[in-house]
Amino acid sequence: MHHQGMPVDVVIDIYTRVLRIRRFEEEVGRLFRQGQLPGFVHLYIGEEAVAAGVCAALTDEDTIVSTHRGHGHVIAKGGDFKRMMAELFGKAGGYCKGKGGSMHIADFDIGMLGAIGIVGGGMPIAVGAGLSAWYTDSDRVSVCFFGDGAANEGSFHESLNLASTLTLPVIFVCENNQYGEFTPARQAMNISDIADRAVGYGIPGLVADGVDALEIYRVALAAVERARAGGGPTLIEAKTHRRGSHAEGEEAFLGGQTYRDETELAAAQAKDPLLLLHTYVSENEILPAELLEALDGEITASVQEAVAAARESPEPEIAALYEDLWA
Amino acid sequence: MHHQGMPVDVVIDIYTRVLRIRRFEEEVGRLFRQGQLPGFVHLYIGEEAVAAGVCAALTDEDTIVSTHRGHGHVIAKGGDFKRMMAELFGKAGGYCKGKGGSMHIADFDIGMLGAIGIVGGGMPIAVGAGLSAWYTDSDRVSVCFFGDGAANEGSFHESLNLASTLTLPVIFVCENNQYGEFTPARQAMNISDIADRAVGYGIPGLVADGVDALEIYRVALAAVERARAGGGPTLIEAKTHRRGSHAEGEEAFLGGQTYRDETELAAAQAKDPLLLLHTYVSENEILPAELLEALDGEITASVQEAVAAARESPEPEIAALYEDLWA
Amino acid sequence: MPRKTYVAAIQEALAEEMRRDPSVFLIGEDVRIGVFPSTRGLYAEFGDKRVIDTPISELAVAGAGIGAAITGLRPIVDLMFGTFLYLAFDQIANQAGAMRYMYGGQTKASLVFMVQNGAGSSAGHHHSQAVHQFFMNMPQIKVILPSSPYDGKGLLKSAIRDDNPVLFLHSLSLGGKRSEVPTEEYLIPIGLADVKRAGSDVTICAAGPAVHTALAAAKTLASAGVDAEVIDLRSLSPWDKGAVLESVAKTGRFVAVDESFPTCSAASEWAATVAEEAFHQLKAPVQRVTNKDVPMPFSPVLEKAALPSADDVIAAVQRTLS
Amino acid sequence: MPRKTYVAAIQEALAEEMRRDPSVFLIGEDVRIGVFPSTRGLYAEFGDKRVIDTPISELAVAGAGIGAAITGLRPIVDLMFGTFLYLAFDQIANQAGAMRYMYGGQTKASLVFMVQNGAGSSAGHHHSQAVHQFFMNMPQIKVILPSSPYDGKGLLKSAIRDDNPVLFLHSLSLGGKRSEVPTEEYLIPIGLADVKRAGSDVTICAAGPAVHTALAAAKTLASAGVDAEVIDLRSLSPWDKGAVLESVAKTGRFVAVDESFPTCSAASEWAATVAEEAFHQLKAPVQRVTNKDVPMPFSPVLEKAALPSADDVIAAVQRTLS
């Protein structure tokens, strides 16, 4: 990674976001394997560079919309570990009071407009957030995260085209982790770069190294500036890797079936955005090893605090069933 | 138009198809204006070259799927005037016994799998017809007609991508008549050529002059041959013009509002596929004027016979309401 | 009071609310020219930003409305025909219809979806289905189906001001109907029924165009000495159960009239509720009058036969009397 | 007779029908690996053409199934979760559900749509809605919601052989359930209910997982001296009205149990029908037991509270007895 001129505080900021996501997700994985979390969880491990790089290029006013694999996006946008963890446990102290769960975390106060369990379901909504910015002459931008699989949904097509025709400040960030569930992206589309689809909407389509958080930041920042300047939407394809399962617990569920060969899996696992960034930060002497370790310790501790708090958070009252229905 | 080497019988065949559509549609327009037809009708006048050119490249086994503007497709595929006209009148003798109407004519015996009133609704079904051909190792191809407006529906995206990934023999024929209802295509998309969207699916995307029936035939034939040879889908964008209203009776309905300027409308009307073909046929001495006139007379007469037959065809019995429900 | 058409009343509601609140805007296919005349003239008054034409992309347009709503605006999303909304079903059901709850009350989606509902213009099955029953099923969406210009205007204004997603259904078959519409501003609360004809022998419950069928039936019944009460629910979700139960307590007889397919219809809901909650007041079995159970045919003759008629209603009333 | 899981029974049905008829094939997202284990092993046996993985494109995949059906094949289209089918709603409702009629009987769409229906696995609202009520409303689609491995297998085989579009709903919450499934081939006709428990005091009508709730309630009621009859409809469209009316004629009391949102639900349909056609046999008001009227929450505690429980059923039965 060569990123001359990247401000030190930005690098530290991004590094921190990546690390926060990693430590949180590792713990979620552990908790799920121990049978402590209800429902399904889809971890973001291996893809942290994308959310971290993109969100570092945003202000607090800018909004994001997320997916079933959404924890990383919430954290990168500044989400609170405690309220997230409590939500994963389905507790009253969670972001959504236990009504949302892993696939539906939102924090409207920090412009995190919600994770959405329907593949492709967030794109139209992100267009709407962009429409809002345009309508109110705000310089807010709207970001939408989605996967390679989602790029084959009709909503992708309609959303990019609509954002383009109205010249809306929307940045479509495709996290191409090479798989939609068990189906390789190359089997679900006959093209190498999803970014090429931008041609069909008359907007820029860029491929970025989705393992390199600093490159993602640079590419995202350019798109953000373009959008703020009234230049309309951009499609960014971040080539990344899912380090593990589609959903936790997959191994048991698949009953011995495999869909990734050893070499590909090993290669994917080798491309670790945290490791890369750690090396960069160390080699460029951005932070001394002690501070890096201290940071890690701090984050790990706050994940543990979040777990403890989530455990202590009460189950939702049955009366809550009928709350939050009408505004 | 220069079409050296185009076999004479093909030219005559295509000319006949174009003329049949024109005369039928002119009569439908008249009948509608006279208040003789229920519901909505969308005429194909100005666009005849597309259906005629494409269908001339097909065999009887090949299938087509059509749109709300579907009369031309039915006729080009070999549909029967009498059963069409009776359907437009909502009569028992119609193709669908009066249950379908203008937007839902089908003739399964000639591979006309149905007109569909939902914009973009036919594309997935055409993919299915192609899937069928592939599944049964048949060399049948499946053609889907749709408009420029439909190219902005999610179904377009999903259908082209699905057909591409399965390498299905489907030909997507986009009739770009520059408008979706009252909205110019250039306002509904930020690109000049819908054909460019093919890039996003890894399939060929071709622009063809949709006013020149013989060019359409050549382009379609190449796509058909490619599909039969296992080469997969093609997107053909036929640039054409809607000569008149989106739907008949529009003038009254619009209450004085206009959406096409005089120049554009005049230009569109000048590009008449029938006139062009007539000139070609005459100049190249393919058929003598007398025969051309005789053909016209014959067709016009058979349109009139169809109208007479439709008028005489009985209204559906109320009992028919409960028929054709379950297979 | 001036008598206005349904179309004019809707147009007034839209214009008045857009004047009142700059966060209200209209988005959809060809809303500028106006596929339905009710959106005409708004573009001239409100311009590019507030009357937005879109590509033909129902899913994205519906979702864009939702995204705009949760970021502070009040979109009116015109999806044209009820069936086109099937393409946006995910956004409406999964997102608009659950977002507030799913996110624990953090947000609200204050927007209106507007479509033409039901049959009656020989447009064929793809343009002629009633969709209200689907959205009545969804816990977090309001549904409105007015039968008169007066009700349409007052309810649409309330819908636009409501902080929740509202599906506002209009009916091509009411396009030309006129009623008195005051010049002064008024609102009709969502969820309140209106007794369109008072009567003591039987309660007929309906909404939208079916109200006129019910009224026609009531007129004929009156001349046969049967005094029918016709309740126009106007709002289908929430619906005014109280008004219906009160009427049934008086009449002891109940007929639900609904222009939609019979199974799991609004008529089924009303009939089930009355049977459940007013059983002991009922003197006869509840009755449902709906479309015949077939897709909507094109032929005007068949279409008419497929829809509930005044005769069907009269027959149903007579079944409650025998 | 061997006892098999629901998953195994479905898998057998698919494999047997694919062996029997080469025009039967399976298409959907990840059907080869099998997101639901019921499609596992089919790829190994039937290969590329007959077990087709697709991109994530519900609308096109559903439509492709329809196109294949009207050109002579018998697709089984797996759309995974009920709510994903919202993205294909147009193809199912407008096309599959009307094509034969709309085209005057010229064609038939013989295909099966398969999804998991309803809640119970703490998956959150987007993965937990019941969809059967929507498709019951549509005149030209059959709907099946079995409650046991035996019924599931026999009905799925019938669905695959049926010449009409059939929506086959399975339930994650039944995944582990076992019942006897014969080794010999058998079919269960679509439209036939099954009395899962005979009784004389009250008729409880249900389908899918709700049948087990009803049976649990019946067991408790029995110890309190109330003898409940539990009718498992199995097919929701067409549904076995005759069996229900016959039972009500005997018991005079009726409770509908349905795991879905209350309004315009299957429960509403059953209750309305009984109130309409068996009014004079009824000794007490019909009762509905459904989900609470809120989107489906994630928290297992809330999810459980949102679904109909045996206690809810018992309370409803007691209301019919008081």
Ligand SMILES: Cc1ncc(C[n+]2csc(CCOP(=O)(O)OP(=O)(O)O)c2C)c(N)n1
């Ligand atoms: C509309 C819809 N279809 C299918 C699914 C089931 N599903 C959940 S995640 C997933 C794969 C998504 O792939 P991708 O978009 O690449 O995201 P990733 O999981 O790789 O992050 C699928 C098919 C869904 N949730 N929604």
Ligand SMILES: Cc1ncc(C[n+]2csc(CCOP(=O)(O)OP(=O)(O)O)c2C)c(N)n1
């Ligand atoms: C899903 C859907 N949305 C909207 C409509 C209303 N509508 C009917 S035709 C039409 C325009 C279609 O434009 P295009 O695809 O270019 O076809 P053309 O009419 O120009 O032949 C529209 C919007 C519809 N029938 N279906």
Ligand SMILES: [Mg+2]
């Ligand atoms: Mg992926």
Ligand SMILES: [Mg+2]
């Ligand atoms: Mg067009």
